[in-house]
Amino acid sequence: MTYLKQLLKKLDLCCLQEHWLFKPEQHLLHDIDTNMIVRAKSIDDENPELSMIARRGYGGVAILWKKEMDDKISVMVDGSNRIQVIQMETDNTPLCLINVYMPSDNKDMDNEYKDTLAQMTEIITKYRNTHDILLCGYLNGSIHRPKTSHDPLLKKFLAENSLELNQEYPEKQTFFHHNGKSSGQIDYFFSASKDLTQYEQNLDMEAENTSDHVPVIATIKRKLIRKSNKPKSVIVRTKWGKCNLQKYQLTISDGVEKILQASNKNIEEDITSIEKVMHNACNEAIPVV
Structure with a gap:
């Protein structure tokens, strides 16, 4: 938490994946920085009994942003507990930011990987005509290797949804396995607009960072504006x-x-x-x- 607390001082908005917290534990994210608004999803959101059965949480996503940005951001209801979507009002087209934690590259997880890609395709299709799309997160697939079953699935998904990696994005490892024997680039920013982000960088692994991943940072080239006061239709969960x-x-x-x-x-x-x-x-x- 110390490393994340220091990192948040440099960021306006932070997307987290795999926070490992049950819903009753989400307050721990709020305690990291009281100047940040926190919206999180946990594995037990729709099945509270999990928090009573499992010894610890797993998975989960969260987005944190500075309080002064709160009147410019709306939380959308799309996606499972692996996907979090927010809308950011800008001086251009509204921005749909998708934060995702994809299933592991275990062969048994291929179907869940495909299902999560299908969910994101549905979300992108829903917002594409009215929003800029920015996808970020722990993709558990790489565009620089062909050796896991997830890699071709990810590449196909990106092609079908016209999502690209910014040319400035460095070909640098973002994941370092705890066994010290393997690493790879599996954390990304993808967008449908080439001018949406700039200055993308993958930080180096530091001693204070207890995660297997290093932070990936980008600047969004949009100016935020306040949300409109006009009433908006709300898309609810399937009945x-x-x-x-x-x-x-x-x-x-x-x-x-x-x-x-x-x-x-x-x-x-x-x-x-x-x-x-x-x-x-x-x-x-x-x-x-």
Whole structure:
């Protein structure tokens, strides 16, 4: 915590991944710097019993920003406990900042990795036409290596969503395994606008830093402005309790049948198509309230 406290003195906003705190422990983040607003997600947000079963928390994301910026930032409801989204009002287009902690490169986590990428694709699609998009975090995949199953998945996701790495981003390690034998670059800033960030740097590992990762810092080239007082529509969580189950099942059944008929035996393409069918079924069968 000491290292993070010192780091926050140099930052206006900080995105954290893998804070390992249960929801009842999130106050520890608030205690680090009382000049910071904290918004966090934990693994037990939707399952409080986890904090009573597990010995310690795991995963989790958080975003901290200076109090004087609070009237320029809105917290959005998108994503699971691995994803956190905020909207920043700027003198240009509003900025959608996505903070993510991706699943590990354990082979058993491939499906969860794909699911998290699908969630982010949905978020990017939702905001792309009205916002600048900035994705940052612990991606658990690299654009500079081909050796894990996550690397090609990440590259495909970036290409499909037109997200790029700033040319100034150094090809420098950001992760150092505790065994001292492996390292890699798996922490990034990606954006759809080449002029969105500048002065990106990966700090060196320091003795006070007890994490396996080093901080990655960037300057966002936008001037923040106050949030509009105009009322805004709020997008709420999916109301599964109001789902027309018959319509939902029928929409999925019809969609899957069409996929099977048109399939080229490409598993990744078929999975993507099935995900779209499921999203469509949700839109068709669950009323928007």
